[in-house]
Amino acid sequence: MPVSTRSQASAIRGGDGGARPSAARVPASAPGHDGPARRGHLANPHHGLKEKMHALTLFYEQHKQQLASSQGAAAVRRSRSIQHAIVEGGKDENGRDAGEEEEAAKRYGDAFAPVPEAAVLRENMAPPEARAPSSRNDNVVVFSRPAEHKEKENVAHPVNAMSCPVKKLEPALPPSSARKLSLGGGMGGKLKAVGEIGPGNADATGSRILVFVRLRPMSRKEKEAGSKSCVKILNKKDVDLTDLASENDYLRLKRGRGHHHFCFDASFPDSTTQAEVYSTSTADLVEGVLQGRNGTVFCYGATGAGKTYTMLGTMENPGVMVLAIKDLFSKVRQRSYDGSHSIQLSYLEVYNETVRDLLSPGRPLLLREDKQGIVAAGLTQYRAYSTDEVMKLLQQGNQNRTTEPTRMNETSSRSHAILQVVVEYRYLDGANIVARVGKLSLIDLAGSERALATDQRTQRSLEGANINRSLLALSSCINALVEGKRHIPYRNSKLTQLLKDSLGGACNTVMIANISPSNLSFGETQNTLHWADRAKEIKTKAMTAGNEESYKAPDADADQSKLVLELQKENSELRQQVAKQQQKLLTVQAQSLASNASPQQSVAPSPPITMPCSTQRKAKRSILDGSCFSTPNHKRPVDNAQVRDLQRKVKSLEAEIEKMKKEHFLQLKQKDEFIRGLINRKNSNDPEAATTERRVIMRTSLRKVQKDTAAAGELKSPSHRFKSPTPTAKKRTFWDFGGESPSVLAVNGRKTRSHVAADTPPRAPSMLLQPGFTRQRA
Numbered sequence: 001m002p003v004s005t006r007s008q009a010s011a012i013r014g015g016d017g018g019a020r021p022s023a024a025r026v027p028a029s030a031p032g033h034d035g036p037a038r039r040g041h042l043a044n045p046h047h048g049l050k051e052k053m054h055a056l057t058l059f060y061e062q063h064k065q066q067l068a069s070s071q072g073a074a075a076v077r078r079s080r081s082i083q084h085a086i087v088e089g090g091k092d093e094n095g096r097d098a099g100e101e102e103e104a105a106k107r108y109g110d111a112f113a114p115v116p117e118a119a120v121l122r123e124n125m126a127p128p129e130a131r132a133p134s135s136r137n138d139n140v141v142v143f144s145r146p147a148e149h150k151e152k153e154n155v156a157h158p159v160n161a162m163s164c165p166v167k168k169l170e171p172a173l174p175p176s177s178a179r180k181l182s183l184g185g186g187m188g189g190k191l192k193a194v195g196e197i198g199p200g201n202a203d204a205t206g207s208r209i210l211v212f213v214r215l216r217p218m219s220r221k222e223k224e225a226g227s228k229s230c231v232k233i234l235n236k237k238d239v240d241l242t243d244l245a246s247e248n249d250y251l252r253l254k255r256g257r258g259h260h261h262f263c264f265d266a267s268f269p270d271s272t273t274q275a276e277v278y279s280t281s282t283a284d285l286v287e288g289v290l291q292g293r294n295g296t297v298f299c300y301g302a303t304g305a306g307k308t309y310t311m312l313g314t315m316e317n318p319g320v321m322v323l324a325i326k327d328l329f330s331k332v333r334q335r336s337y338d339g340s341h342s343i344q345l346s347y348l349e350v351y352n353e354t355v356r357d358l359l360s361p362g363r364p365l366l367l368r369e370d371k372q373g374i375v376a377a378g379l380t381q382y383r384a385y386s387t388d389e390v391m392k393l394l395q396q397g398n399q400n401r402t403t404e405p406t407r408m409n410e411t412s413s414r415s416h417a418i419l420q421v422v423v424e425y426r427y428l429d430g431a432n433i434v435a436r437v438g439k440l441s442l443i444d445l446a447g448s449e450r451a452l453a454t455d456q457r458t459q460r461s462l463e464g465a466n467i468n469r470s471l472l473a474l475s476s477c478i479n480a481l482v483e484g485k486r487h488i489p490y491r492n493s494k495l496t497q498l499l500k501d502s503l504g505g506a507c508n509t510v511m512i513a514n515i516s517p518s519n520l521s522f523g524e525t526q527n528t529l530h531w532a533d534r535a536k537e538i539k540t541k542a543m544t545a546g547n548e549e550s551y552k553a554p555d556a557d558a559d560q561s562k563l564v565l566e567l568q569k570e571n572s573e574l575r576q577q578v579a580k581q582q583q584k585l586l587t588v589q590a591q592s593l594a595s596n597a598s599p600q601q602s603v604a605p606s607p608p609i610t611m612p613c614s615t616q617r618k619a620k621r622s623i624l625d626g627s628c629f630s631t632p633n634h635k636r637p638v639d640n641a642q643v644r645d646l647q648r649k650v651k652s653l654e655a656e657i658e659k660m661k662k663e664h665f666l667q668l669k670q671k672d673e674f675i676r677g678l679i680n681r682k683n684s685n686d687p688e689a690a691t692t693e694r695r696v697i698m699r700t701s702l703r704k705v706q707k708d709t710a711a712a713g714e715l716k717s718p719s720h721r722f723k724s725p726t727p728t729a730k731k732r733t734f735w736d737f738g739g740e741s742p743s744v745l746a747v748n749g750r751k752t753r754s755h756v757a758a759d760t761p762p763r764a765p766s767m768l769l770q771p772g773f774t775r776q777r778a
């Protein structure tokens with residue numbers, strides 16, 4: 001027969017003489033429930049149920065009493081002792097046993113039992129004490145687990161209040177900032193809330209894109225058009241933009257629509273020099289590239305805002321690209337003693353949604369993704385040995401770049417140009433060869449523009465549309481990255497595909513936003529500043545360690561590598577000696593010419609020649625340092641015999657130097673052959689390396705082009721700008737008499753178009769390397 005708890009409870013409470021509570025059955029989890037009392041009642045089939053009900057009733061009663069009378073511990077103890085007594089002896093506090101209670105239940109039935117209010121309460125809710133965890137564990141109370149739900153809702157609560165393991169939370173943000181984040185503050189917002197990340201800073205999860213703004217001076221055209229400045233740069237960080245058109249529009253001004261304020265990592269006023277821009281924005285990236293990190297700098301802004309000026313600059317004021325390359329080479333020179341560096345570069349443009357090789361123009365290139373990221377298949381990689389050489393390559397590339405005069409800019413870049421410099425540093429670390437590779441991308445974007453502002457002609461407007469499309473794709477990517485979306489639409493344009501690593505990969509990225517001060521360009525400036533402000537919030541992946549690859553070379557390999565490094569060092573010393581000899585030869589030739597040209601001007605009877613004690617060595621030195629040509633003022637009769645004697649000596653010296661050069665060259669050649677043999681052997685052991693050989697263009701073929709470009713280019717021969725350690729002419733002589741300039745390597749066995757033209761028979765890569773450089777890893 002089903003027995004209601006209510007009836008039981010009421011029977012007990014009603015003090016009905018006949019009703020006797022049955023022996024309690026303590027809940028299974030209660031201690032002592034398997035005691036002798038329970039065993040004693042096993043014979044009765046209803047006993048278990050009744051026992052259980054009784055125990056529950058008593059339990060509830062006990063807590064109700066506690067609540068009602070607030071009698072405290074004494075009452076609790078008493079009721080507990082009652083409960084225990086029941087459990088142990090099968091009797092209630094009045095000494096009635098379970099059998100009596102059973103009798104009573106049978107006699108009156110459950111249905112007639114009154115239902116007191118307290119009993120209903122007891123049935124439906126846990127006693128108040130049971131709702132909170134008790135320090136006493138005599139009774140087992142099953143709690144619901146509200147805490148877990150709270151956890152899900154991100155409500156902070158003290159950890160020690162939880163009875164179950166708690167997932168450790170991030171340090172709680174103040175409610176206001178948490179709200180801000182959830183409202184779309186994005187990564188940048190989070191960074192600001194958690195801790196400001198300053199320029200160059202990176203945390204464990206990545207680093208923010210650093211954004212700089214550069215204001216250019218007012219142009220002549222703008223001045224003539226009577227434009228006023230609407231941009232102010234304050235504290236080298238803040239930019240104030242005022243819409244002068246709404247100066248008289250009281251309503252607009254009142255609503256704050258005419259005034260905009262931005263803050264960036266640094267803002268450069270119009271008086272900032274190129275060197276300042278470089279040192280603030282890019283110098284750190286160059287250092288990082290030498291440590292094996294990737295770095296990207298890109299200029300963004302409206303047409304004519306100064307992007308190309310910032311990136312490339314002029315002859316007198318070279319820009320970021322030029323300064324970065326110069327810095328890179330000077331740093332490499334300082335460091336290359338314990339290992340060897342190789343520097344390779346490529347230069348491409350994205351024009352009308354096609355990718356073109358600027359150093360080896362031809363068919364458009366296809367983009368594909370491999371483990372290194374997005375690469376332009378077939379793009380020529382040039383091995384560069386000096387700043388001068390890179391400058392010439394840049395100059396050559398810029399001549400191939402698409403620029404057209406537009407109404408806004410006479411030399412408007414109609415394409416996005418990307419110069420990539422890959423620096424590889426290899427050194428021996430015990431028995432290991434460590435290769436560290438860093439990539440620097442320097443990007444000059446085409447200008448965002450209004451069709452009307454530029455040109456209406458078909459070709460220009462088509463270019464403009466494509467430029468705008470790719471910049472729009474760039475802004476979509478920026479938006480998606482800032483909003484933390486899972487899908488970033490890199491594939492929407494070639495530009496964004498190429499920028500994928502720089503925006504969302506492991507890369508230190510710098511954006512330089514170029515703006516014009518003119519109120520006539522207010523819209524463009526506002527647009528540029530808006531996107532620059534947004535880009536601040538993009539977080540790139542962490543790149544705490546460089547791209548370093550260490551592999552244990554087999555013993556023979558390690559020895560060979562050591563040998564290669566030593567030979568390279570020796571080669572560089574020999575080259576220096578040759579250069580010195582050449583210098584001496586030039587001096588002697590000049591002196592000889594001088595003496596021939598003015599035979600009337602007496603040649604002094606120099607002491608080394610007339611003095612019998614002088615050794616040939618001494619005489620040579622005196623001739624070379626020119627001391628014998630310091631003609632005394634007093635006139636002497638012309639001594640033809642002496643002149644002839646001098647000329648003879650000059651000739652013999654020339655012959656000697658020529659002989660030395662030949663010897664040196666032979667030595668170099670032998671060593672080159674030896675190194676080549678070693679590398680070939682290594683390649684044959686490493687089939688993968690053999691297939692991934694890259695192309696290096698012949699210097700001679702480049703020089704031809706450089707000669708042509710030197711006269712015309714905006715970047716004239718950089719040797720005019722930067723002093724090279726050895727004069728170019730000499731270097732060329734050195735390269736040329738060897739007859740073996742750095743030659744071609746082909747990527748995936750393919751040659752570039754320029755190779756096909758310049759270099760018909762396939763030649764092995766030269767081992768003639770400049771000081772401190774080794775051949776690139778095959």
Ligand SMILES: Nc1ncnc2c1ncn2[C@@H]1O[C@H](COP(=O)(O)OP(=O)(O)OP(=O)(O)O)[C@@H](O)[C@H]1O
Pocket residue numbers: 215216217219270301302303304305306307308309310409411412413414445446447448514
């Ligand atoms: N900081 C500066 N100081 C002096 N002149 C500048 C500066 N910035 C730009 N200019 C001059 O402004 C003109 C336009 O600059 P630039 O060609 O670099 O613009 P751009 O943004 O590259 O334009 P486009 O996108 O059309 O190629 C050039 O004549 C340049 O010399």
